Amino acid sequence: MTTDLMPNRFRPGETVLPPREADLIARRDAVLGASYRLQYRKPVHFVRGEGMWLYDPDGRAYLDFYNNVPSLGHCNPEVNAAMADQAGRISANTRYLEPRLVEYAERLTATFPAEIDRVVFTCTGSESNDLALRIARLTSGGEGVIVSSYAYHGTSAAVAAVSPNLGDAVQLSPFVRMVSLPGPEGISDAQAAEYFEAQIRAAIHDLKRRGIGVAALLFDSIFSSDGVWIDPPGFIAAGVEAVRAAGGLIIADEVQPGFGRTGTHMWGFERHGIVPDLVTLGKPMGNGFPIGAVVGRKAPMERFGVTARYSNTFAGNTVGIACADAVLTIIERDGIRANVQAMGNRLRSGLETMMPRHHALRGIRNSGLFFGIDIGGQDDPRESRRKLALDVVNALRDDGVLISTTGANEDTLKVRPPLICEAEHVDLFLSKLDDALTGLSG
Numbered sequence: 001m002t003t004d005l006m007p008n009r010f011r012p013g014e015t016v017l018p019p020r021e022a023d024l025i026a027r028r029d030a031v032l033g034a035s036y037r038l039q040y041r042k043p044v045h046f047v048r049g050e051g052m053w054l055y056d057p058d059g060r061a062y063l064d065f066y067n068n069v070p071s072l073g074h075c076n077p078e079v080n081a082a083m084a085d086q087a088g089r090i091s092a093n094t095r096y097l098e099p100r101l102v103e104y105a106e107r108l109t110a111t112f113p114a115e116i117d118r119v120v121f122t123c124t125g126s127e128s129n130d131l132a133l134r135i136a137r138l139t140s141g142g143e144g145v146i147v148s149s150y151a152y153h154g155t156s157a158a159v160a161a162v163s164p165n166l167g168d169a170v171q172l173s174p175f176v177r178m179v180s181l182p183g184p185e186g187i188s189d190a191q192a193a194e195y196f197e198a199q200i201r202a203a204i205h206d207l208k209r210r211g212i213g214v215a216a217l218l219f220d221s222i223f224s225s226d227g228v229w230i231d232p233p234g235f236i237a238a239g240v241e242a243v244r245a246a247g248g249l250i251i252a253d254e255v256q257p258g259f260g261r262t263g264t265h266m267w268g269f270e271r272h273g274i275v276p277d278l279v280t281l282g283k284p285m286g287n288g289f290p291i292g293a294v295v296g297r298k299a300p301m302e303r304f305g306v307t308a309r310y311s312n313t314f315a316g317n318t319v320g321i322a323c324a325d326a327v328l329t330i331i332e333r334d335g336i337r338a339n340v341q342a343m344g345n346r347l348r349s350g351l352e353t354m355m356p357r358h359h360a361l362r363g364i365r366n367s368g369l370f371f372g373i374d375i376g377g378q379d380d381p382r383e384s385r386r387k388l389a390l391d392v393v394n395a396l397r398d399d400g401v402l403i404s405t406t407g408a409n410e411d412t413l414k415v416r417p418p419l420i421c422e423a424e425h426v427d428l429f430l431s432k433l434d435d436a437l438t439g440l441s442g
Helices: 018-033 077-087 099-109 125-140 188-208 237-245 268-270 298-307 317-334 336-357 382-398 423-441
Strands: 048-050 053-055 061-064 116-122 144-148 175-181 214-220 249-254 278-281 290-298 359-366 370-375 402-406 414-416
Touching: 018 268, 053 125, 061 237, 061 423, 077 317, 099 116, 099 290, 099 317, 116 125, 116 278, 125 214, 125 249, 125 278, 125 298, 144 188, 175 188, 188 237, 214 237, 237 249, 249 290, 290 298, 317 336, 336 359, 336 370, 370 382, 370 423, 382 423
Parallel strands: 144 175, 144 214, 214 249, 249 278
Antiparallel strands: 048 053, 053 061, 116 290, 278 290, 359 370, 370 414, 402 414
16 A cells, blocks of 8 residues: 555656746745645646636646536536525525525435435535534444545544545544455455455454444445445445444445436445435535535434534535535436436447557446546556556646546546536547557557
8 A cells, every 4th residue: 555645746856847836836835734735746727617627827728537526517607606696695504594405405305215314514525424423423322433445534533533545644543444345355246245244244343342333334435545446236235234233324425426426326325225324425516615414314313413413604504505506406407417327438438449459458447427447457566557557647637638546556547527528528538548558658
């Protein structure tokens, strides 16, 4: 496992930069904390965005095939209009009666299975996961949390302590247990469910033996930080039932796979044929405006609500609700999920056609418009695969296309364009990737 917290980043002294960017970086370094890092070996500098595109100060356009926050495209005019209209009238909190808050909550819960019918609003995905853990621990009576081995669930103290992805300097809670996924371990699809269940049962046994108990299984239903190991559908179901039998709750982190990104379903957990107890939302919910939520079953949500206090002044404010309402309207009205399926199929077909020409394309995994593309030959050293993946990402950046890497070795390309992606964008990405792989193999 790599110890570099952000391998695809700018390192001073490695790249000669124009004076404009060099001066801005110097000023930035002098005033911002050391945790801020710039992406890509040569940082990008943007002044505006529109749809699938970002533009630098010189007007050069970059195709954004990475950013899932503006899920309906940068500066979506309908979302922006809803934001401006509401901001021009009132920005109020949830302690005042506000019809649109209730109407949106009703619309949102209607997109979930019938068992999930309560919602509490937050500002970010980190807050959502933090609150979900509080609910799970209070209602289960346990403390233990089970996560995948390279999971990332946010930045608060509580969720950082259950996020192995954040690096060795961030200490994991003694109450967390990590489980391996069948895909990275080379387990066949036929044995995947059995393997995952065995991992879960071992974690449960250890937590109970140590008197910790089981509060929750917390998982990103597309396992994005682990390298987008999503198949076979349903492989987590038996593990889910084992956690429930042990008294724990099931928390589906839908910050990345939710709101139709998988195409076949509105929510990633639906691919696995399960119904969680709690679902956490964030980033794409407001197309970039800071709004999130915990959506869940009545029993745990009500028990927490009447016995504990959750007060978040900004969460559920009327401007955020207006943005989220516009996002949901566009997804449902414009057939976004059908577009995601069509463009995901087009991208996958193009990648499969390209594979025989490029030894460096080792594997492809996707659901809708969320792709993990493994780079480097199967027998190549881990370090070589990782370097090649980062070389590909930076070659694409230099050619005007933005993606990144993921996985424990960072040798998997993470590709997740906005959901409004069209055929011309897919074809341009495939052409640029082909060029990058060809150039790097020479």
